[in-house]
């Protein structure tokens with residue numbers, strides 16, 4: 001790990017001021033992604049601002065009838081909240097399918113949204129990677145692509161976003177609340193939060209360099225049947241190969257979001273009007289860029305959707 | 315990676331990361347294990363190389379040190395004040411500064427659970443947390459759960475059921491199991507809980523899922539489950 005200095009912020013305003021005060025500063029929340037990457041010198045901040053004691057760890061009702069989740073709410077606490085379990089079960093299920101209990105006890109809502117890719121070449125500092133080292137090239141293209149993206153890819157990067165939680169938040173149309181050092185706040189719909197790689201895969205979200213996530217709000221409950229289906233290489237403690245978050249309604253107004261397909265949680269709202277699994281899959285996967293190693297993901301998505309439709313009909 | 319793998323103290327294969335030597339030569343093992351595990355690549359991301367140098371450097375205060383920070387830890391009922399390089403993880407603070415070597419370093423990347431301790435009653439990976447972030451926190455390690463003369467029921471059950479072979483993962487398994495039973499008691503669901511709102515059980519299926527963050531390279535899993543089920547008192551879901 002490279003040397004860094006450390007400070008603990010006590011209020012959100014002080015935290016964003018500290019972030020803006022010097023270059024190469026990063027927030028540390030649960031630390032489960034940042035410290036992992038710092039040990040590998042993939043992340044090399046010179047200063048860390050600890051935001052664990054800002055009091056942003058509450059889940060509160062909104063006037064609209066939804067919930068406002070503090071940025072520092074731990075993944076365990078979010079999954080276990082009785083309102084989330086009852087009204088947003090897809091989110092509970094997605095969280096519980098991720099990482100391990102120990103990691104979920106530390107991992108935070110904001111940190112989870114901002115976790116970085118698991119592309120093997122991003123982790124391998126001996127290989128070129130436009131995300132880790134802009135302009136150096138992409139070792140994944142033409143390399144081992146089994147776990148990489150098939151939707152929204154670019155010539156510069158074919159990495160996926162690894163979060164399970166974010167996929168459920170996408171299906172629920174969550175909104176990310178932020179604050180900047182001058183006190184300005186923003187509300188960013190999750191659809192606009194994560195970016196596609198384009199020519200700048202190192203810029204992963206629309207969060208400003210000195211902005212802090214303060215909360216994530218969920219709109220009022222949708223009702224319906226909530227399902228999160230994660231397909232992975234072992235049955236626990238593994239990232240998704242593909243995953244589907246679904247909210248199935250009797251009136252056919254279903255919603256689907258997908259993990260393991262793209263640089264962001266993938267959702268094609270037009271496709272949700274289709275009435276069969278095959279038709280939804282076809283519309284969602286239109287324009288897919290597959291390789292012989294990851295083309296199986298298209299069939300896998302169709303099959304997972306088939307099982308979700310069957311479960312909803314049962 | 316260390317330049318040269320240290321010679322095996324008991325004649326075992328020098329690059330076998332799972333070769334554990336006797337406790338008096340633990341240092342040799344640690345240096346070697348940290349280097350050797352860099353070669354163990356299981357799938358993408360899992361078991362990628364830990365940075366042994368960084369730990370050593372942080373230890374020595376190497377690099378352009380950003381100065382030390384004062385931190386007060388309440389470990390196993392004892393209050394300790396330390397001045398630490400902010401790079402020092404909770405795991406390294408305990409092992410290298412407080413001689414609490416019960417908690418083990420397996421991967422140093424949140425992938426194995428050997429470093430699991432209880433912070434304010436919750437199980438976490440102490441390798442992925444900075445010591446300075448735990449100022450004032452109450453921490454329980456395997457040493458604080460019980461002593462050989464007065465074992466915690468979970469420690470006694472692991473002995474009774476032979477819940478280990480080499481024992482390297484065991485302190486983490488035991489701390490994790492204690493934290494896990496508290497989570498079940500608090501009604502926290504898991505990935506395999508059929509009903510998110512129902513009562514939580516400690517069935518074998520539940521224990522397997524909830525303990526998946528603790529790997530055992532000796533694969534003592536069935537005996538670990540038997541030990542945990544005995545302490546849980548849960549009789550559902552068939553015999554372990």
Ligand SMILES: Cc1cc2nc3c(=O)[nH]c(=O)nc-3n(C[C@H](O)[C@H](O)[C@H](O)COP(=O)(O)OP(=O)(O)OC[C@H]3O[C@@H](n4cnc5c(N)ncnc54)[C@H](O)[C@@H]3O)c2cc1C
Pocket residue numbers: 026027028029030031032033034035036051071097098099100103106107108109110111112113114115162163164165211212213214237238239240423424425
């Ligand atoms: C072995 C292992 C297995 C895993 N398996 C899974 C899995 O199956 N599914 C899954 O979804 N995830 C998995 N994860 C990833 C895990 O979910 C993330 O590491 C975690 O959610 C990150 O949250 P954190 O609070 O620890 O973030 P940190 O590491 O503290 O921070 C991550 C990033 O977010 C920034 N940040 C944090 N909070 C804020 C804020 N409020 N405002 C602005 N920036 C902020 C930090 O500066 C940093 O850049 C796994 C991780 C490990 C180590």
Ligand code: SF4
Pocket residue numbers: 117119120121122128129130131132137138139140141156157158159201
């Ligand atoms: S796919 Fe993206 S993250 Fe992976 S090597 Fe290429 S540029 Fe880097």
Ligand code: FES
Pocket residue numbers: 418419420421422423424425426427428429430439440441442
């Ligand atoms: S040492 Fe492996 S999880 Fe911490």
Ligand code: FES
Pocket residue numbers: 477478479480481482483484529530531532533534
């Ligand atoms: S790793 Fe040897 S007993 Fe678990």
